[in-house]
Amino acid sequence: MRFETPLVPARLRxxxxxxxxxxxxDPGPEPGPETDSDARGAAGAEAGTETTVHCxxxxxxxxLATPGARVWLSPAANPARKLRWTWELTEPADGIGRGLVGINxxxxxxxxxxxxGAGRIPELAGYAALRREVKYGRNSRIDLLLEDEGRPACYVEVKNVHLLRGAALAEFPDCVTTRGAKHLEELGDMVEAGHRAVMLYVVQRSDCDRFAIAGDLDPGYARALDRALGRGVEALCVACEITPEEIAVVRPLPLAL
Structure with a gap:
């Protein structure tokens, strides 16, 4: 996933x-080609000025929200939008982790x-069709629905992971998520209805070598995942490489569940 316009650096207040x-x-250095300075000027990013952005x-x-941390912003496509910048990336400033982290x-x-589509998640390869945001369950939408003639449909729920508390361990969630627990129950329902269901964790950082559930932060979600796995829901985790120009899924992460 390439950013449509060059990202601009700033410091978090x-x-x-x-x-x-x-x-x-931030006055620099610039993240990309020489045209970045033009993008700055067109969007009103004057070095040293303060503004409010969308998180x-x-x-x-x-x-990831430590005052003084370096962050990267994308300009709004619509110049009339109230908040003209969106926070995309951050550099951890708490001494834990390294590199860039995607927070969007x-x-x-x-x-x-x-x-x-590129075949970088072998467990989900080979389906003829992929649809996004398809209605299912109890007034919900599945993130990705994979379909192919002659095989069960595959319901894929996707979660963003950015939490790292140490030891190169990515964790989810970083706070209580009752909505996430609800999605796990509905994935289990899909399995019992004869379909395939997958919980896919996408780690928007490159400094982790394994993944676990942060049960101390949300015991309810941990219990919901245990129930879902017991009902036949699958769990997968992948990690990304991140630059100010692009984010891409590059490798699987082992799960310590």
């Missing part, structure tokens, strides 16, 4: 009200779809 953050534009992440963002929870579905 504070994150608040879940979806808002104040940043100060596309409802979670706790533990370790709107990207994993696209990342997963691209990876499946």
């Amino acid at each position: 504070r994150r608040y009200k879940r979806f808002l953050a104040d940043v100060v534009f 596309p992440n409802p979670g706790a963002m533990l370790g 929870t709107g990207h994993p579905n696209r990342l997963a779809a691209e990876a499946i």
Whole structure:
């Protein structure tokens, strides 16, 4: 997944009200080609000025919202949008982890779809059709629905993972998610109806070598996953490589469940 326009660096002042953050534009270095400076000027990113940006992440963002952290922003396609910038990436500033971390929870579905189409997730390869946001269950939408003649449909729920608390271990969730537990129950229902169901965790960072559930942060979700696995739901985890130009799924991560 390539960013449509060059990302612009800034420094985080504070994150608040879940979806808002104040940043100060960084004078450099620039993340990409020479045209980045034009993108800055066109979007009003004056070095040293402060602005409020959209934070596309409802979670706790533990370790990723430290004041002073370097962040990367994308300009809005619509210049009339109230918040003209979206927070996309961050560099951990708490001493845990390295490299860039993707914090936009709107990207994993696209990342997963691209990876499946490119054959980078062998367990989900070989289906003739992939559809997104298909209605199912109890007033829900499945993130990805894989279909092929002569085999059961595969319902894929995708979750964004960005939590790292140490020892190169990616974890989910970073706060209580009753909605996530509901999705696991509905995946189990799909298995019992004769379909295939997969819980896919997309780790938007490259500094982890395994994945686990943060049961101390959300015991209810941990129990819901145990029930879902017992009903036949599958769990997979993949990690990404991230640059200011592109995010891509590149490798599987073993699950320590």
